[in-house]
């Protein structure tokens with residue numbers, strides 16, 4: 001039997017929600033991952049250090065007994081964010097990054113930033129104290145095609161911001177295009193990118209061919225095949241600027257399976273199995289640890305985890321539950337559309 005032992009992975013972009021969903025999904029992350037950057041797009045969003053501390057406490061309280069897991073908290077950037085509060089959050093060790101959502105870009109982002117000029121005092125302070133900005137890299141202008149929104153964001157928002165404030169560390173989250181990969185590779189520093197599990201596996205056909213499939217719909221939306229291949233090449237390259245951020249984003253099924261379904265794919269359950277499959281397919285199992293466990297900590301100035309996990313390739317494919325049942329309703333688990341033979345050995 002083939003086995004693979006890695007340092008315990010981290011997830012550099014995760015949605016845990018709150019209440020009954022948090023309770024129902026947290027174990028799927030804490031089972032395998034040591035840490036995760038927690039997205040702040042709750043209702044209402046996590047905008048102050050006080051909000052983040054309270055949310056962190058709720059996450060810790062929801063952890064299954066005995067699981068060791070560290071939530072790395074983020075603040076939701078608004079046009080009114082107080083630079084002093086952000087600095088205090090970093091100094092206290094609570095805040096790992098601040099998240100920029102262009103207003104309207106994804107789930108619960110209507111309170112996001114409309115005018116970046118108004119957020120400049122906070123961004124300048126972050127550059128000074130070395131606190132990274134995580135960006136949802138899509139413009140929301142109605143006249144820009146949804147498949148072009150990442151490329152247009154790079155040109156009209158990200159590149160000008162980086163020229164204006166080169167000292168600011170920026171994580172371009174969930175990169176979905178070859179344009180994004182090329183932009184990160186061509187940068188001279190202070191820019192890295194996270195890549196999701198599902199964007200390495202699906203292209204836009206998964207959503208649209210043979211009927212509309214809401215459980216493959218997420219934002220940024222999956223793009224053409226050439227983009228998926230560019231993401232794969234970056235993920236397996238070992239290049240320290242690319243690391244895993246699953247963007248696992250649970251919504252209960254009734255909110256996905258309706259006339260205006262929510263964006264988000266729930267991958268926490270089987271992410272490590274999916275990634276081992278992808279990296280083996282690319283003949284790059286030796287690069288998986290860099291992607292899941294080494295590159296992210298270096299970028300965020302943290303130590304890699306000392307603990308390890310082991311994956312085994314079994315003859316019988318894994319039987320992941322098709323849905324995660326929660327107190328708020330069922331959440332469909334990502335189906336990669338191929339059998340998963342790699343499985344994490346549960347301790």
Ligand SMILES: [Zn+2]
Pocket residue numbers: 013015039247249
């Ligand atoms: Zn997200």
